[in-house]
Amino acid sequence: MKSFSLLTWGGLCIAALSFTSCSKEAKLQDQNKLAVTAAEDDPDGAMLAKLLQQNGPQYEFFKVDGKQGGRIKTKQGSVYTFSPNSLTTQSGGPVSGTVDIVIKEILKPSSMIFASRPTATNGGAQLTSYGEFFVRATQGGQDLKLRADSAVAVQVPVAKRPAQDGVPMWGGDTSVIITTSGYNDLNQPVTIPVAASANQGVSWNAAPGFALFNGTNGTLNFRLDSLMAWRNCDALTNLPGPKTTVLGYFTNFYNPATQTSYGGEEPCMLFFKPAGVNTVVKLYNVILNAPVGRQGLLSYQNSVPIGQSGTFLAITALNGNFFAQKLPVTIPSPSGGFVGINFTLAPVTPAALVSLIQSMDTP
Incomplete structure (x- = not known):
């Protein structure tokens, strides 16, 4: 793999800071546990949303051994590697036996439209996308998590690589967390978090790590440090001129x-x-x-x-x-x-x- 120079690292950090400054806070939440506010549904909007969802990127399903780990290859050619004993229960207990893995990838413009996940910043700055990725692991219907010192290693084929050695990673989803103020059943003032749809698609915020290019095998390589959270690899285009x-x-x-x-x-x-x-x-x-x-x-x-x-x-x-x-x-x-x-x-x-x-x- 090509070395990642201090100069390149500094440039990417500047890009990351620029992106963070114009990003809204976004968190993946359990929609069943939050009150959701929305305007009255429009039947035409629902009809369009259904068409987009049916034709957009779909989840792919795999199995690995919880103790031994495993190597998964998606339809797009991406390779996900789970190291031995990298998965635990929510309480931190060991996992053995068959684990169900669910993966969704968004790699091209049409998928961004179908999934309503465009890759511009909240300030409108254009980004060059190298993919958006989601991974979930369950056993017996219960969500698993990654061991604190572990991660899922990912290799994504890249048809055309940029001049830099890598790009920052970001997290985000199609809902943002806002606060709603009101009164509870005892008429006491309260403020609660509420999940609301982000009409622009996704609010991105900086995530740990960088994705690095390997010129030898033509892949983009990164580590997913958490499950049940979208991660994407994007570079700010920084187009000059007015x-x-x-x-x-x-x-x-x-x-x-x-x-x-x-x-x-x-x-x-x-x-x-x-x-x-x-x-x-x-x-x-x-x-x-x-x-x-x-x-x-x-x-x-x-x-x-x-x-x-x-x-x-x-x-x-x-x-x-x-x-x-x-x-x-x-x-x-x-x-x-x-x-x-x-x-x-x-x-x-x-x-x-x-x-x-x-x-x-x-x-």
């Missing part, structure tokens, strides 16, 4: 329920795939008080590089039907302080919409 704000106008077939839909069931979605970068940016901020024809979604303020080429995908679910447009664009210089892009959506079948999303994988 940036602008993009407003995406849905000139037709806009569903106004987008403004009040939560829980990952927005009936209108807008994604941008930068050319040559393994990432997807989701424009999730709703344009407020807009007249018909100029309703839609916008980017973070001054977050999109001027002159950047890429492809937009606008999607709407409305009155039980799907509408979409895929639009190649080079971001122009702003006029009046922002760039407005018009989308004229056309009816599509569910199968055609799935094909459009899959086509976003092209460089």
Whole structure:
């Protein structure tokens, strides 16, 4: 494996600090133990969410020996190695016998769209993704954990490696923890944590360790220090030059329920795939008080590089039907302080919409 120099380490730490400064706190929680607030479900948003979930990345199931460990290879070619005696019960007891392993991987732009897990920071900075990973281990229906001094070793095939030796690792999920204040059954003021959906997809926060590239075998190598938690490997693109704000106008077939839909069931979605970068940016901020024809979604303020080429995908679910447009664009210089892009959506079948999303994988 190529050596990891102090200079490279310093640069990655700076990137990590930059990312952390614009990340919201996110924690994986047991949804059954928390009260969840959400607006009234929109049937069109639920219909779109169901289509995305059915066609997105699925869990893969494996078995290993709890005492001896084991080596697992996923459909994507990633290798997960559990060392002997690395798994314990929640109380720390030893584990022997068959252990059930569940793995999900998100490695390409279409999967990021299907799973609603884009890889931009909360400030809109673009990231180059080298994958998002989730691992769970159970025995007899009970969740296991990793021994304190152990980890799951992971090797992921990489088609194209960057100039740096490695990238930071991050954790996050599709819910964020907020606080809700009120009164209990004795009329005493209380404040409790509540899990709420992050409409932008994922709130990322720094996780321990770095993922390192091995030029000899063409893999990205890292260690998962915990189970039941998403980990991703992302590098900040740090694109130079001026940036602008993009407003995406849905000139037709806009569903106004987008403004009040939560829980990952927005009936209108807008994604941008930068050319040559393994990432997807989701424009999730709703344009407020807009007249018909100029309703839609916008980017973070001054977050999109001027002159950047890429492809937009606008999607709407409305009155039980799907509408979409895929639009190649080079971001122009702003006029009046922002760039407005018009989308004229056309009816599509569910199968055609799935094909459009899959086509976003092209460089």
